[in-house]
Amino acid sequence: MTDTARPPVDDWATDFDHTTSEYAQNAPEIWADLRSRCPVAHSERFGGTWLPVRHEDVVAVARDTEHFSSEGVIVNDYKPVDLAPIGYAPPITSDPPFHQAARRLLLPAFAPKEIDRWEETARATCRELLDELLADGRDVVDAAVEYTQHIPVRVIADMLGVPREDGDKFRTFIHRIIEAPGSAEQEQIAYEDTLDHYLTQVVEARRAAPREEPQDLVDHLLAADLDGQPLSDDHITGTIGLLIIAGIDTTWSAIGASLWHLAQHPDDRRRLVEDPDVMVFAIEELLRAYAPVTMARIVAEDTEIGGCPVNARDWVLLPFPAANLDPEVFEDPHEVVIDRQRNRHLAFGVGIHRCIGSNLARMELRVGLEEWLRRIPDFELAVDDPEQVRWSAGQVRGPRELPVRILATVPHSTTEVR
Amino acid sequence: MRITLDSEACQGHGRCYTLAPDLFDSDDEGYAVLKVDGEVPAGMEEQARLAADNCPEFAITVED
Ligand code: SF4
Numbered sequence: 001m002t003d004t005a006r007p008p009v010d011d012w013a014t015d016f017d018h019t020t021s022e023y024a025q026n027a028p029e030i031w032a033d034l035r036s037r038c039p040v041a042h043s044e045r046f047g048g049t050w051l052p053v054r055h056e057d058v059v060a061v062a063r064d065t066e067h068f069s070s071e072g073v074i075v076n077d078y079k080p081v082d083l084a085p086i087g088y089a090p091p092i093t094s095d096p097p098f099h100q101a102a103r104r105l106l107l108p109a110f111a112p113k114e115i116d117r118w119e120e121t122a123r124a125t126c127r128e129l130l131d132e133l134l135a136d137g138r139d140v141v142d143a144a145v146e147y148t149q150h151i152p153v154r155v156i157a158d159m160l161g162v163p164r165e166d167g168d169k170f171r172t173f174i175h176r177i178i179e180a181p182g183s184a185e186q187e188q189i190a191y192e193d194t195l196d197h198y199l200t201q202v203v204e205a206r207r208a209a210p211r212e213e214p215q216d217l218v219d220h221l222l223a224a225d226l227d228g229q230p231l232s233d234d235h236i237t238g239t240i241g242l243l244i245i246a247g248i249d250t251t252w253s254a255i256g257a258s259l260w261h262l263a264q265h266p267d268d269r270r271r272l273v274e275d276p277d278v279m280v281f282a283i284e285e286l287l288r289a290y291a292p293v294t295m296a297r298i299v300a301e302d303t304e305i306g307g308c309p310v311n312a313r314d315w316v317l318l319p320f321p322a323a324n325l326d327p328e329v330f331e332d333p334h335e336v337v338i339d340r341q342r343n344r345h346l347a348f349g350v351g352i353h354r355c356i357g358s359n360l361a362r363m364e365l366r367v368g369l370e371e372w373l374r375r376i377p378d379f380e381l382a383v384d385d386p387e388q389v390r391w392s393a394g395q396v397r398g399p400r401e402l403p404v405r406i407l408a409t410v411p412h413s414t415t416e417v418r
Numbered sequence: 419m420r421i422t423l424d425s426e427a428c429q430g431h432g433r434c435y436t437l438a439p440d441l442f443d444s445d446d447e448g449y450a451v452l453k454v455d456g457e458v459p460a461g462m463e464e465q466a467r468l469a470a471d472n473c474p475e476f477a478i479t480v481e482d
Contacts (some may be wrong), residue, residue, distance in 0.1 A: 107447035112432055280436060284472070342471040350474050352430040359448065362432075 006045065013038040016077070017045050018294070018317060024393040028334070031322035035392060039228035040308040045365040046075050049315040050305060055326035055346070057306040058318050067082040068316060069095050070299035070353060073294045074178065074395060075315045084300075089242040090235055092353065099352060105224050105231075106239070106356055109159075109217060115117070116360040118155060122364055125154045125411070126371035134375065134409060140382045143263075143372075144256045144402035151368050152251040155360070156243060161216030162202060169175075169198060169359075174249045178394050199237035217243065243357075251290050251361045253398020254347075255368040257290035260389060260399050261336060263381045268338045272369070273377045281339045283366050288345035289336045291321035294395040295349060321397060419458040421466050423450055427477035434473055438465035450477070455477045 009017050014032050017023065024031060027213075031053045031219060034041050042050040052058055061068050070093055071084040080088065087093025091102035108114065133146050141147075153167035173195040191197050192347050206218050214220045219235045231239075262269045271278055295318045310316065322343045325333040331342075348355035355361070382403035389399045421441065423434075430448035434441070440462055443451045458466045458480070470478040 056446055104447070107430070111430075112435070112444050113446075116461040284433075341468065344472060344474050344476075346474055348431060348474075350429070352429065354431055354474075359432055 010266050012042065012143055013041045015045070016043045016049075016051055018051070018255065018395065019393050021390075021393055022152050024391040027319075027321070027391075027397060028325060031325060032074065032334075033318065033327065035322075042308075046077055047079060047248050047317055048074055048270045048311070048313075049317060050308070050310055051307050051317045052318065053319060053322040053326075055327070055329045056305065056322040058346065059350050060324075061305055061316055062295075062318055062346075062349060062353065064303075064318050065096055065099075065352060066290070067300055067303040069300040070099070070297060071095065072298045074313070075317060077094060079298060079315070086235070086237070087292065088234075089238040091136055091243070091356070092242050092246065093238070095353070102235070102239075103228055103352075104341065105221070105226070110356050110359055112359045115363050118159070118360070119363055119367060122151065122155050122370060125151055126368055127375075130371060130375045131412060134406075137177040138406075139399060140403055140405050141186060141400055143259050143404050144252070144399050148255040148368065148370070149248075149252040150260065151255060152248045152361075155364060156247045159217050160202075160240060161218055162242065166198075170244050171246055173198070174245055178249055178392075178396050186196055195241055196237070199241050200233075202240065236308065236314045246355070247357050247360070249392075249398075251357075251364050251397045252362065253292035253392065253396055254287060254290065256399045256402055257292065257397075258298070258365065258369055259372065259404070260288040260381070260386070260402055261286060261290065262292075262373075263338070263379055263402075263404050264386060266378075266380075268336070269373070269378065271338055273373055276370075278339050279366060281341065281343070283362060283369075284343050284345060284347075285336055285338055285340045287347035287362075287365070288330070288340070288343055290398070291324050291345065291347035292349070292396050292398050293355070293395070294319040294321065295353070296395065317395070318349075346353065375405055375410055375412070376408070377410060379404045379406050381405070419466060420456055421452065421454065421458050422456070422479045423452045424477045424479075425449070426467075427475045428473075429475050431474050434469035434478060437472055438469040441465055441472075442469060452456050456482070 009015050034053045039054045069084050071087045072080050073092055085095040085098040091099050094102050109408045129147050129150055133141050145322050153170055157164045157167055157175040160377055211219055214223050224231055296317045299312050299314045301312050327333050382405040390401050392400050428450050434450050435444045441453055443453055445451050466480045469482045
């Protein structure tokens with residue numbers, strides 16, 4: 001468990017703590033409760049934090065880059081000081097006008113046509129993982145630990161051009177930064193074991209042996225320029241760090257939550273197996289219902305959120321998953337309607353900071369589910385109570401362990417590449 | 419039926435060109451490009467509606 005030494009939460013409207021296991025296990029119920037009595041919750045924790053839960057308020061804050069700065073996007077005890085407009089991990093931590101330039105550097109690499117090129121790699125990765133998972137004939141496996149978490153790790157490592165074995169390190173960095181932000185645990189870590197050190201080494205190694213033609217994202221960043229100047233080392237390491245931190249845990253959580261849902265809903269499982277055309281809607285519906293990411297902002301100047309006055313330097317959490325469950329915008333929001341047609345969900349955020357990896361994440365989620373269902377069309381949760389599945393605390397939400405019982409498999413030899 | 423795309427509002431979520439590939443394309447950065455001019459061709463009304471109802475940025479409008 002990642003609970004820190006903070007006192008137990010007294011009232012979610014006035015004292016919430018999104019890093020507790022209680023929040024992790026009960027977030028949808030907590031949001032529903034807050035929506036009905038206090039749609040903008042406040043907590044003194046982390047130096048003052050706000051939590052709007054209505055779709056309308058979340059959208060308003062996300063779009064208002066004047067009053068809300070992105071220089072801090074993960075709520076913790078240490079607020080960044082005066083880093084705007086560049087921030088420590090551009091472009092996610094950048095404010096306008098720098099934000100747009102930093103984002104443009106990355107957009108082409110994450111546009112749909114570029115991401116299509118990675119689909120076969122992702123598919124092969126999923127198949128390898130499933131082969132390993134099914135090799136010893138167990139009927140209970142951990143879909144999170146043995147399957148979902150490895151998919152984005154390997155894809156991101158390939159895109160960055162670093163060894164896939166570094167994936168173990170990535171998972172440690174991510175856990176520290178997202179799940180246990182600012183905890184005492186972090187202060188005892190040797191510099192050699194930090195993300196910062198890892199990134200510096202990657203960049204140094206690449207600079208020492210430059211390649212003529214950029215072959216991966218690291219080369220691309222080293223060769224890029226902004227207004228005729230090469231990017232600073234801080235910019236490059238910040239951006240690579242961002243891709244690692246933002247590209248892995250999030251997608252793994254989305255695939256895991258989707259399998260968690262499918263394990264409990266045989267009708268949805270069957271529908272996806274029998275009618276692949278429904279996948280395009282199913283993906284969005286699963287993203288809506290189980291959106292993994294909550295972003296944050298720092299209030300730049302005194303303003304208000306949904307009528308609530310907020311002060312400069314306060315934190316604001318932007319729980320996109322809570323916005324996606326707002327009955328004002330979605331009919332029967334707590335029901336997963338696998339072919340929902342009207343689905344203006346915010347799983348990837350909204351406004352100028354829209355998740356740059358959304359096309360990649362969607363592809364990995366689709367391929368991850370397609371390949372799983374192709375080999376394991378029938379499965380169920382291997383715990384008596386779905387509540388026993390542990391969800392991650394903090395700003396990325398997804399099942400961390402997912403024991404499932406395999407009820408039917410399709411042998412590999414009969415599975416054809418589409 | 420008429421369709422309009424507010425390119426200023428578009429943030430490249432890609433819902434439109436996935437759901438309505440006959441009406442939208444993506445540019446090299448993932449932003450939407452409208453493939454038709456104003457009038458939605460017969461038979462594509464459903465696609466147009468889907469695109470409009472799924473854009474998180476409210477960047478697409480259809481009018482009967
Ligand atoms: S769905 Fe909306 S934001 Fe996304 S590409 Fe289309 S118009 Fe742009």
